[in-house]
Amino acid sequence: MKHLLKAFLLLGFMVFISDVSQAQLSLSSTKNPELKAAVQAGVSAYDLHSWDVNTVITQLSSARQALQGPVTQGTATLIELYKYNYYNNILVMLEYNIAPEVLVITSMERANLKAGGNMSLVDQQNIYKQTVQLF
Numbered sequence: 001m002k003h004l005l006k007a008f009l010l011l012g013f014m015v016f017i018s019d020v021s022q023a024q025l026s027l028s029s030t031k032n033p034e035l036k037a038a039v040q041a042g043v044s045a046y047d048l049h050s051w052d053v054n055t056v057i058t059q060l061s062s063a064r065q066a067l068q069g070p071v072t073q074g075t076a077t078l079i080e081l082y083k084y085n086y087y088n089n090i091l092v093m094l095e096y097n098i099a100p101e102v103l104v105i106t107s108m109e110r111a112n113l114k115a116g117g118n119m120s121l122v123d124q125q126n127i128y129k130q131t132v133q134l135f
Contacts, residue, residue: 034102034105037106037108038105041121041124041125042125043105043125043128043129045101046132047101048099048101048102049099050135051100051101052135053100056094056100056134057094059134059135060087060090060091060131061087061091063087063131063134064084064087064091067083067084068084071084078116078118079119079123081115082112082115082123082124083111085114085115086107086111086127089103089107089111090107093106100135104131104132105128108124108128111124112124
């Protein structure tokens with residue numbers, strides 16, 4: 001009787017461990033790279049179709065145009081250069097029908113690299129927050 005009880009406890013424990021392992025495997029395989037990038041960058045991810053694409057294009061085109069002068073003249077600050085590259089990358093990638101909710105996250109690192117890789121994460125987060133408020 002004692003052995004039977006131990007066998008049932010062991011079987012129950014093995015089933016529990018198997019269920020937990022499957023749940024962890026399932027969770028890790030469903031995480032998308034954009035969500036991981038948002039978490040790593042310390043910014044909020046937005047659901048797809050949260051914003052009107054035409055509004056995104058209009059707002060970012062206007063913001064990019066305002067930065068065009070300093071960037072082409074070579075007098076842009078690091079933040080202006082980052083913003084210009086950030087907005088430009090989003091606008092270019094929108095031509096490929098990629099959701100802007102994805103691009104605002106994935107463009108952060110690209111813009112930083114184009115700006116020389118010297119932008120602080122806090123500055124990037126602030127620009128991200130300012131940008132998403134435009135939509």
